[in-house]
Amino acid sequence: MEIENSHNHHHEEEKMITVLYEASHHGCDSTLRALIQRHPLLLHRINSRTTFIDTPLHISASLGHLEFTKALLARKPNLATELDSFRSTALHIASAEGHVHIVKELLAAYEQACLVFDKEGRIPLHVAVIRRRLEVVTELVSAKPESLKILHKGTTVLHLCVTYNHLDILKALVDSSLQICDELLNWRDLDGNTVLHLAIMFKHAETVRYLVSIPKIQEASVLKNKMGFTASDMVDGIPKDLNSLEIQIMLMSNGLKNDKKETDMNPQAAAISDAVEDAGKKKCWRKMVKHMGKWFKHNGKWLEEMRGNLSTVATVISTMTFQSVLNPPGGLIQPGIHDSNNTSSSSSSPFDCLEVKGDQACPGKAIFAFEDRGNFRYFIINNTIAFIASLGVTLLLISGLPLKNKVVMWMLSMGMFLTLSALGRAYFTAYFLITPDKLYESTNKILSIMNYTWLALFALAAGYVLLAFLVWIVKHCIKFIKHMGKAIRTHRR
Numbered sequence: 001m002e003i004e005n006s007h008n009h010h011h012e013e014e015k016m017i018t019v020l021y022e023a024s025h026h027g028c029d030s031t032l033r034a035l036i037q038r039h040p041l042l043l044h045r046i047n048s049r050t051t052f053i054d055t056p057l058h059i060s061a062s063l064g065h066l067e068f069t070k071a072l073l074a075r076k077p078n079l080a081t082e083l084d085s086f087r088s089t090a091l092h093i094a095s096a097e098g099h100v101h102i103v104k105e106l107l108a109a110y111e112q113a114c115l116v117f118d119k120e121g122r123i124p125l126h127v128a129v130i131r132r133r134l135e136v137v138t139e140l141v142s143a144k145p146e147s148l149k150i151l152h153k154g155t156t157v158l159h160l161c162v163t164y165n166h167l168d169i170l171k172a173l174v175d176s177s178l179q180i181c182d183e184l185l186n187w188r189d190l191d192g193n194t195v196l197h198l199a200i201m202f203k204h205a206e207t208v209r210y211l212v213s214i215p216k217i218q219e220a221s222v223l224k225n226k227m228g229f230t231a232s233d234m235v236d237g238i239p240k241d242l243n244s245l246e247i248q249i250m251l252m253s254n255g256l257k258n259d260k261k262e263t264d265m266n267p268q269a270a271a272i273s274d275a276v277e278d279a280g281k282k283k284c285w286r287k288m289v290k291h292m293g294k295w296f297k298h299n300g301k302w303l304e305e306m307r308g309n310l311s312t313v314a315t316v317i318s319t320m321t322f323q324s325v326l327n328p329p330g331g332l333i334q335p336g337i338h339d340s341n342n343t344s345s346s347s348s349s350p351f352d353c354l355e356v357k358g359d360q361a362c363p364g365k366a367i368f369a370f371e372d373r374g375n376f377r378y379f380i381i382n383n384t385i386a387f388i389a390s391l392g393v394t395l396l397l398i399s400g401l402p403l404k405n406k407v408v409m410w411m412l413s414m415g416m417f418l419t420l421s422a423l424g425r426a427y428f429t430a431y432f433l434i435t436p437d438k439l440y441e442s443t444n445k446i447l448s449i450m451n452y453t454w455l456a457l458f459a460l461a462a463g464y465v466l467l468a469f470l471v472w473i474v475k476h477c478i479k480f481i482k483h484m485g486k487a488i489r490t491h492r493r
Helices: 002-026 029-038 043-049 056-063 065-075 077-081 090-097 102-110 111-115 125-128 134-141 147-148 158-165 167-174 181-184 193-203 205-211 215-219 230-237 243-254 268-293 300-305 307-326 375-399 406-434 437-492
Strands: 353-356 359-360
Touching: 002 043, 002 056, 002 065, 029 065, 029 300, 056 065, 056 077, 056 090, 056 102, 056 359, 065 077, 065 102, 077 102, 090 102, 090 111, 090 125, 090 134, 102 111, 102 134, 111 125, 111 134, 111 147, 125 134, 125 158, 134 147, 134 167, 147 181, 158 167, 158 181, 158 193, 167 205, 193 205, 193 230, 205 243, 230 243, 307 375, 307 406, 375 406, 406 437
Parallel strands: none
Antiparallel strands: 353 359
């Protein structure tokens, strides 16, 4: 019976602790009072009987429940000393969240919490500075000025202000007239950097402007870090931009000149500078490649819209070149030709052929095939190329292939270029065949200009399409090589 009563009591106690944690989430101090009235030792059983990683005070401080926090501290002030799973006190939590009124209550209950380190080696002041909680910083420093001397991984509170670019907190601490802050102004971290070193390194121009206005900073401007640089020398090691130029002018106007020549830079600093320069060059090349990719970007939507027009153009060119074969320049040999030297011509057929230059000139054959074989051969070759290429374009357009596919787009583009180029050459050849010599000579200059203009336009357009296709191939090859390299590295691991 006693065991059963003990078990029931334990179960009821766990239930009440759960209700307590729920009340801490909602900040319900009336529930807290009712629980304490029912079980006066409830708050004393938290650490020994619960598996929660936070105390009710941690939760209340985090959520900003001031009255609930007061009620907890009034009944058990020692809760302010408890740590959560990150070894943080409730003061750490309230400082991070910026709940200044809760910070005051916690300080009143346990002032020494200002000096407690969490898992990361930070005291509440460090957390407040990093999270930029100015009012909390003021309260913590007022409660424990000596907390300013506590370092976080070799850095002071002022170093943290500069690193996280919290100029307002830096000014508040320096202007507080505390002797400790004056001592920290030229404190050097593990790398030998003062706050001015860091401000220049991170290119925080406004922070540099403020620091160089402090006489104590100017007096110690000759301090060197572990790389052998003064604060002024740091300007040479940072990437060059408007901020770095502004900082350099500020330093010079305040009498902080760079006495170290560029050749005096140690190898490590030179390596850093070279790495920054190389990174800038790589970035420049990336931008150029990106812009080139934009130049060579195909508009697949436009090609889809132009499908009907392209099909019409290709069909018209096919018809024209087909008709040029049936009705070539100069016409065809008509029936009824005869040889004047043949005495038996009266008995010959109108479809008889003549012997011309070792070949048979029969009715229906092209006249210029015998009259000017070289130019006619050039005409018929270009005409055939235009005919076949236009048929190929038409075939691609009606095949249903996706025009947004880069290979299909390239084939269509090159097919049209080949068609138009061959059609132009066929036209100029036909013009030469059918034009008398005197008329051809009078128009030769204009024709040459037109011919060269056409060739230039063709070379420009075709070169653009070809280069775009090559860029596309190179990009996919690079992606494939990277993918294969990544796969090989993953396999080796």
